[in-house]
Each structure stands twice: as C-alpha cells, then as structure tokens.
Amino acid sequence: MYIYDQIDQRLVEERVAQFRDQTRRFLTGEMSEDEFRPLRLRNGLYIQRHAPMLRVAIPYGLLATRQLRALAYIARKWDRGYGHFSTRQNIQFNWPRVEDVPDILAKLATVQMHAIQTSGNCVRNITADHFAGIAPDEIVDPFVWCEVIRQWSTFHPEFTYLPRKFKIAVSGGEQDRAAARVHDIGLQAQRDAQGNVGFRVLVGGGLGRTPMIGAVIREFLPWQHLLTYLEAILRVYNRYGRRDNLNKARIKILVKERAPEVFRQEVEAEWAHLKDGPATLIAGEIERITHRFTRPRYQPLDPLASAYVLALGRDKAFANWVRRNVHRHKVPGYAAVTLSLKKTGVPPGDASADQMDAVADLADRYSFGELRVSHEQNLILADVRQADLYRLWREASALGLATPNIGLLTNIIACPGGDFCSLANAKSIPVAEAIQRRFDDLDYLYDIGELDLNISGCMNSCGHHHIGHIGILGVDKQGAEFYQISIGGAQGNDAALGKVLGPSVSQAEVPGVIERLIDLYLARRDSEAERFIDVVRRIGIEPFKEHVYGGHHQAAAGRDRQLAAA
Amino acid sequence: MADIIKQQRVATDNWRLLRPSADGGLPPVPPTGDVIVPLALWLEQRAALLSRSGGLGVWLDSHEDPAHIADDQRHFDLVAVNFPKSTDGRGYSIARLLRERYGWRGELRAIGDVLRDQLYDLSRCGFDAFVLRPGEDPHAALPAVEEFSEAYQASVTQPLPLFRRRYLASPDGMEWS
Numbered sequence: 001m002y003i004y005d006q007i008d009q010r011l012v013e014e015r016v017a018q019f020r021d022q023t024r025r026f027l028t029g030e031m032s033e034d035e036f037r038p039l040r041l042r043n044g045l046y047i048q049r050h051a052p053m054l055r056v057a058i059p060y061g062l063l064a065t066r067q068l069r070a071l072a073y074i075a076r077k078w079d080r081g082y083g084h085f086s087t088r089q090n091i092q093f094n095w096p097r098v099e100d101v102p103d104i105l106a107k108l109a110t111v112q113m114h115a116i117q118t119s120g121n122c123v124r125n126i127t128a129d130h131f132a133g134i135a136p137d138e139i140v141d142p143f144v145w146c147e148v149i150r151q152w153s154t155f156h157p158e159f160t161y162l163p164r165k166f167k168i169a170v171s172g173g174e175q176d177r178a179a180a181r182v183h184d185i186g187l188q189a190q191r192d193a194q195g196n197v198g199f200r201v202l203v204g205g206g207l208g209r210t211p212m213i214g215a216v217i218r219e220f221l222p223w224q225h226l227l228t229y230l231e232a233i234l235r236v237y238n239r240y241g242r243r244d245n246l247n248k249a250r251i252k253i254l255v256k257e258r259a260p261e262v263f264r265q266e267v268e269a270e271w272a273h274l275k276d277g278p279a280t281l282i283a284g285e286i287e288r289i290t291h292r293f294t295r296p297r298y299q300p301l302d303p304l305a306s307a308y309v310l311a312l313g314r315d316k317a318f319a320n321w322v323r324r325n326v327h328r329h330k331v332p333g334y335a336a337v338t339l340s341l342k343k344t345g346v347p348p349g350d351a352s353a354d355q356m357d358a359v360a361d362l363a364d365r366y367s368f369g370e371l372r373v374s375h376e377q378n379l380i381l382a383d384v385r386q387a388d389l390y391r392l393w394r395e396a397s398a399l400g401l402a403t404p405n406i407g408l409l410t411n412i413i414a415c416p417g418g419d420f421c422s423l424a425n426a427k428s429i430p431v432a433e434a435i436q437r438r439f440d441d442l443d444y445l446y447d448i449g450e451l452d453l454n455i456s457g458c459m460n461s462c463g464h465h466h467i468g469h470i471g472i473l474g475v476d477k478q479g480a481e482f483y484q485i486s487i488g489g490a491q492g493n494d495a496a497l498g499k500v501l502g503p504s505v506s507q508a509e510v511p512g513v514i515e516r517l518i519d520l521y522l523a524r525r526d527s528e529a530e531r532f533i534d535v536v537r538r539i540g541i542e543p544f545k546e547h548v549y550g551g552h553h554q555a556a557a558g559r560d561r562q563l564a565a566a
Numbered sequence: 567m568a569d570i571i572k573q574q575r576v577a578t579d580n581w582r583l584l585r586p587s588a589d590g591g592l593p594p595v596p597p598t599g600d601v602i603v604p605l606a607l608w609l610e611q612r613a614a615l616l617s618r619s620g621g622l623g624v625w626l627d628s629h630e631d632p633a634h635i636a637d638d639q640r641h642f643d644l645v646a647v648n649f650p651k652s653t654d655g656r657g658y659s660i661a662r663l664l665r666e667r668y669g670w671r672g673e674l675r676a677i678g679d680v681l682r683d684q685l686y687d688l689s690r691c692g693f694d695a696f697v698l699r700p701g702e703d704p705h706a707a708l709p710a711v712e713e714f715s716e717a718y719q720a721s722v723t724q725p726l727p728l729f730r731r732r733y734l735a736s737p738d739g740m741e742w743s
Contacts, residue, residue, distance in 0.1 A: 007716050007728065014714050022683065038653055039683055121653070151718040151728075157690035158662055158721075161655025227727075238659050273667060278720045278730055284737070285729040 001064045001294045001370055002147050004112045011154070012109045015116055019043050020102035027099060042122055042160070044115030045101055046422075053420070054093045054101060055118040056108060060128040060146040060170075061089030061373040064294075065360040068371065070111040072356035078104050083356070084416055085341060085349040087464055088167070089127050089373040090118055094420050116154060121162045123153035123234075127169045129177040130374040134382050136330045139189040140197055142172035144290050145226070148281065152227050159234050163241035164249035166234070167206075170199075174493070179375060181205045181214050181495040182467060184251045185233060190220055198222045203233060203263070204255030207461035211497045212252045215260035217267060223286070225271075227279045232271035236263070296368040296383045301333025304386065311390040320442065321393050321404040335386050337367075339379040339396055340403040340411065344436035347429040348414040349377030358399050366392050375464075376413055378406065409451040409518075410436045413464055417457030417474065418481065424457030426474025426481035431455055431510055438511040448518055451532045452491070467491045469533040470517060471498040472510065483510050487517065487544060488536045499541050502549050513548055520547040569704050571685070571696040572673070574711055576704045579697070581623060581644070583677065602646050602675075605630050608638070616641060625677060628656040636668040644695070645670055649678035652699075658691045665692035665722045682707035686714060692722035 004012075019039070026036040040046075044055035056071070063071075071091055075083050078100050079093040086092055096104060108114055117124055126149045128142040129135065149168060153159070159166075169183040180186025186202035198220045205214025221229050233251075242248045255263045312319045327336040339359060341349050351359070359379055363371045366388050367381035374380055379401075384392060396402040405411045412435065415421065417428025432455055439445055454468030465471030471486040482504035489498030505513055521532045524539060536544065570579045581600045584593040584607065592607045595614070600621035608615060608624045615622055624635060625646035635645070645664060647657040657676065664670040675695040676688050685696060689711050698704055720727040726734075 011714060011716060011718075018713055035652070035681060035683075121655075154718060155687075155714065156719055157687040157717070158658045159655070160687050161653050161658065163655075235659050239656055243654060243656075278726050282729070282733060284733050288729075288732070 001062060002059070002143070002289070003292050003294065005292065008151075009109075009112065012112070012114045012116070015043075015114060015155075016102060016105045016109050019105060023098065023102050038120055038161075040098075040101075042117055042120035043101070043105065044118035045098070046119065047098075051095045052098050052101070054096045054104060054115060055086070056091050056093070056113060056115050057118045057125050058090050058113075058373050059150050060126055060132070060143055061130055061375070062132075062143060063371050063373065064111075065363045065369045065371070067111045067113055068356050068360040068363070070107060070113065072353040072360070074104055074107060075353040075356065081354075082350055082352045084347070084420075085351065085373050085377050085379070087349075087375050087377060087413060087415070087462060088125050089130075089375055090125055091373070092416070094416070119165070120160075121164050121166075122160050123156065123162075123166045123168065125167075126150050126153070127167070127178055127183075127375060129170075129172055130372045130380050131177060131327065131336060131382070132172055132372075134329050134331070134334075134336055135172065135175075135177075136328055137175055138172035139174070139191055140172050141290075141293075142170040142178065142189065143293065144286065145170050145187070145189075145199075145223075147289050147293075148226070148286065149230070152230070152279075156234075159238055162234070162238055163243045164246070164251075166237075166251070168230075176491075176493050176495070179464075179467065179491050179495070182207055182211070182464075182491070183214065185230065186214050187226075192220055192222075196222060199226060201229065201233075203267075204252040204260065206250055206252045207464060207466045208250065209247050209459045209461075210250075210252065210256075211461070211466040212256065213495055213497065214252075215255060215263075217260060217264040224281050225275060226281060228274040228277055229267075229271055231279060232267050232274055235270055236266050240266075294368075294370070296370075298331045298334060298383070299385075301331075301385060301387070303332040305333070308386045308389060315390075317404075318390060318393055320446070321402055322389065324404040324406045324408065325402070326389060329383070331383075333386055335384055335389060337381045337384050337389070337392065337396075338374070338406045339381065339401040340405060341378050341401070342405055342411050342436075343400050343403045344410065344440060345433060346400070347416070347419075348412050348432050351379070355399060355401065359401065362392065362395060362399075376406075376411065378411075404442070405445065407450045407452075408445050409439050409448055409453050409470075409514075410445060412436065412453050412455060413468070414455040415457050415460075415462035417455070417463075421457060421462075423460055424474060425459075425476040426457050426483065427507070428455045428457045428463060428472075428474065431472060431474075431483065431507060434507075434511045435514055438515060447528070448522070449528065449531055452489075453514070454489075464491075465489070466497045467495060468498060469531075469536070470514065475504050477504060481507060483507065485510075485513055485517075485548075487541055488533070490533055501541060502545055516548045517544055520544055568697065570675075571698070571704050571708060571711070573694055574708070576708060581621070583625065583646070583697075600643070602644065602677075605634060609634065612638075623673075623675075625675075626660060628654045628660070630660075632660050632663045632668060639668065639670055639672075642672065644673035644675055646675040646677045647693075649676060649680055652679040652681050652684060654679075658687065661688070661691040661693055662722060682710045685710040686712070690717065690721040690723050 025031040046053040126146040169178040171178040182205040188200040201218040202214030372380040412432045414428040418424040455472040456463035456465040457474040467489040473484045484504040486498030602623035621643040623644035
C-alpha cells in the first residue's frame, strides 16, 4: 500500500474543501447544472437513472483493509449497504445523495482515498496487473510506476479539459495482464540489452464504439523519460484531438485519422522540446515512492506444506477452488487467491457492506492487511500462506466468496447495465444471471475450460465485451432490448477484438445461443487443451454462425419469440 | 470598461476586444484606444496596426497555433487566448507554449467562457489576467486563483516538479514534505 505523505494528504483535503464549496454553490443556485457538471464529474459524481452514482478511486486496484472498512461504512451510512467494483478497479455507490457527497469524500480522505478524476475528460485511474509485485514473470512492480503517473496526472493543470476521458494502464512485464493494448496509453515494462528498465508505449487502443488495438509508437522508452513522453502525447492529443463529435474524440480516432506513424512523429517532435526537462524522473524519486509502499514481511516457508497437499487430495471441492482461484506467487510457500464476486444470483462485482468487512477481516488474518480489485471485478488476497489456504477457503465459502469459477464461463464481467446506468441500452445483470444458471453444473463448466464472457449494456463497453472470448452487447432495437453476440475477442498479449456473430437476439434467447456456441466448440475441439478461443481462431466464426442461426434453430428461435410474446 | 482579475487583483480594464463579424469578416479597427485584435487581423493588417496610436494586443482562438506570433511578440502589449467553451482545454496548452516555448513574458489574458473554478489551472498554465464570463463576480472568484497550496507537476508558476524540489531540499532522504 502506498502511504501518503503530508502533501498527498493535504491535496486530498483541499480537494474536499473545494468540492464542498462547489456543491454548496450548486445547491444554493449560485452555479448552474451546466457549470456544475464538469466539476462533479471530476469528483466521480454522476447523476444517474435512479439517484446519483459516486465512483471512488482505488488507485491501481490496491486497497488496505482500513480503506475497505471505510468503504463498507460509506455503503451503510450513505448508500444501501453495498457497492459495485468496476472494470477500472474502482468502486461505485449507486444511491448517495448529492448533498452528502462532500461528507463522503471527507470520510474517504481520512483513509487516504478520494474520487479525484474518476470521471470527466481527464486522466482517469491508472490501472495495473492485479498480480503486481507477486507475479513470477514481472520486470518491475507496476504499482510504483502507477503511483508515479498518478501523482503526475493528479490536478495536471494542462490536461483537465481533454477532448475526452483518458485511460492509462501499466503492465509490469511481457505478459500483459493489464489490458494495456486496449487503453488510450498502454505501458509495458521492458529491459534493454544492458538490463535498463523502460517501457514499450502503445497509443490509441480502446473499446467503446470504435474498438481498436493500440499502436506501438515507441519500442523502448527509458524510465527517466516516462513523464515527459506522456506529456508530449497528451499535449498533441489536447491540441488536435477532435472536439466536434463526442464519439470521435478519443485519442484512438486521432491516431487512426493521422495514421500511427504520423502521430508518432508529432509526439516525437513535441517531446524533443520536453525531453531532459525538469519533469525528467530521477532515481531518488522512484526509490522514495518504492519505499512509501508497505511490503509484506514474508517468512521463509516450505513450499507445498504437507497439510496443504493432503487437503488437496482429500477434498475435491477445495482442489477445484485451488485449481481455479489460487495463483502462483514468486515467494515460495505463498499464493494469491481470488475471492469471486461472481456468485450466481449476485450482480457481477457487487459486494455488500458485510462482505466488505468480512473480506477485510480475512485480509488482515491471511494476507498482510491488503487486497486488490481485479479488472475482472473480483477481489484478490495477494499474499496468502499455502498452509492457510484450506482455512481461508472454508471461511470464504461461508461468505459466498469462493465460487471456483475464475477463468471460466461464469466468471462474467458485466457493467451495471440498464438496471442502474442511464447510458445503457439494455440490462446486463439479468443476462449474466440467466447464463450462470444455464451453466451451473461445475463439472460441465470445468469441461468447457477457460472462457471469458463479457457483457456491456451499451457501446460504451464498460463490460469489455469486445475482448471477451464471447462478448454480449446490449442494443436498442426499436425500443426493445436486444443483444448482439460476438466471438473471438481476447485480452492479454494476443489481444483481439471479437467479431459479431449475426443478428441480435432477445434476452430470453441469449443463454440458448451461448449453449449452442459451447456445443459446437465441444464438438470441434481437438482435445481438452484446445480452448474455446483457440477453436474460434482455428476454424473461424462461420461454423459457429451456422450452428447458431441455421434453419432448425431459426424455427426454434421463432417459437421462443412467440412464447416470450405470449 | 469592466472589472477583470489581473495579477491577483480586481482591476478596471480599458482594453477593447475586437471580434470578427458573424460571417467571419475582420472587424474595423478604431483609430485610437487600446485594442486586442484577432490573429487573422494581425496577420493581414500588420503595418496599419503598427502605425496607429494606442495599445495593441492580439488574441488567439483555441484552434489557432501560437507559433504564428512567436516572432512578433515585441509588437504586443498583451496576448489573449479565447475559450469558446469552458470545457475546451486547448487554451491551456497554448498558454504553456507561449510561456515556456516562445518566451512570452507580458500579460497573458484568458477571455471567453472563463469561470471561477478554472482560474487555478489557468494560472498554473501561465495566464495572469482573466476576463470572466459575463455575470461572474471577479471579487468572489479571486481566491480561486490560489485554491491549492501545492502541486505535483512542473508548471509555469512552479517550473520544478514537486519531486525535484524535494530532492533539492533533501537529496539524501527525499522525505521532506
């Protein structure tokens, strides 16, 4: 956990005071709704379908237990007793009152938290790999670099009114677990031949209406130049990004319209003026920030302690959970654990205040008082002793947080959708639930194997449907809620955008379509090792299309529709 | 005549802002008095403007490139940057370029849809005069120029980022705060 110094703390407190005054002026009518909008947005406050929504920043997804308890407190006192963890590793409260928001922000400030720049056309929360610091394959700890960028981007005077929102992700190594390729800027840590650390810089990736994979504009940027280079990219974007059309205002459109190579030259020309200037990073600063992070005090442990190995052999349910929800750790004898927020019947990513408190207790007892939020909307205990896994599993099971489905079809990523969000065309949560119910047989689920299924309620793509192996997008069809299914998307190093399968289908038809996709996959895979995404890549989408929309199925779908209408 | 914020004070101002006509035509220039002319007018009528009496300023719109006036600075008493909408952030980059790249040291004035809650960032980008949107009270807005006591980044008002100032104050520990 990064521990604030006095200045970090003072800035957050001054922000609370500023927003308190802005809210007061709005509520007394001194300021119009139009003037208030950009100000409240940069403090995470949306006016939503039922009530305001407040998005609280969880920088790079890292939380201390006292912070999680403060979130539970906020959920109880100012909301309806729960919160929603988002794909940007933040948490959203769906029912606060506008007049309470300054008090909520003040409460957050007491635990070194805030809602700064969680919305608005500015640099948003910097995201990272949720296994940062513990992954065996990482080159640098991305959290440190995220914090460097967080400080640089917080209240950046030049970039508070960009053409559109701006998202940066940092991956600590070659294996991209931060979805760096679908961010406005993706940074991937590298080492050059001399062993120096730097970053590969990708620009112009993103989901939304025009999904794109980012273009590499620099293969190796030495770390000292990180901030001046970011500044050059942001300045080119701020000056030339489109402001005439909201749907074309993201940096990806600028990169595409100019061509990545031309854009790269513009950035390099701008950078020539900024390079080696005062914003050039120094080793002392990286060291200072590194040391402000608390670090677990690992004990020398025996890997694969006998009690753990015995429990694996004895208890199949435990072994299933270990197989799916427990992950490798670079320190012998330790493991990372995903607590699933994807229990069937619970909106993906939702956690109650009681669960938050209970998770805080688990993290205190089993994982050095810290946890992480993953962009797949689960909670991670990153530093658990293998010898404690069995006890932790039993406790997590009792709390409904041990669904052994990480990486499987039912670990669905979903936005809040039309139940909550005023932007959505269609609901997401009931669709997720219907699919989870259809695939509730664990053996079947395990047989299907690794599969990412992502649902977005609209083109804004908060549910990352483009990069799901199966993606589901809510669309509006003459006032009715329909769903467009795509397949072949992927995150990570082989990131790809899914292709639309065919005409959209009704909510009732979605689980049936998924089932047919799975049937064909199981029939066509050459072995259990060939995943759904591998088969799609090998045979293309045509056979899937045919299987879903073939003559027989159309008749069946017609019957379904008649039944649904009756 | 209007009250504006200038050098962190409310001051009465006599400068006349000349805007293009509705069809984009260049406005007529009064023979005397202090005027701020659009960039296009400066580029087209440079000699005439230089021979008239009265102060001369030029204003850039948010899409205009400050490089156009980089070599002309000695002719201006002030430079203004227009904000067609308060959420159009291009003027912030223009201001930094004028100050940091082209070395403009005279008055840099924010005009157009300028609101109290932007003054702090505008000021950090190099603006030192602000003509607020009509109806805004400059006296009430004045404290907003210094809303925060510290900043992480380098800016026009603080050319060293916080981490460098920390390092200079305490090169061994960097724990000054």
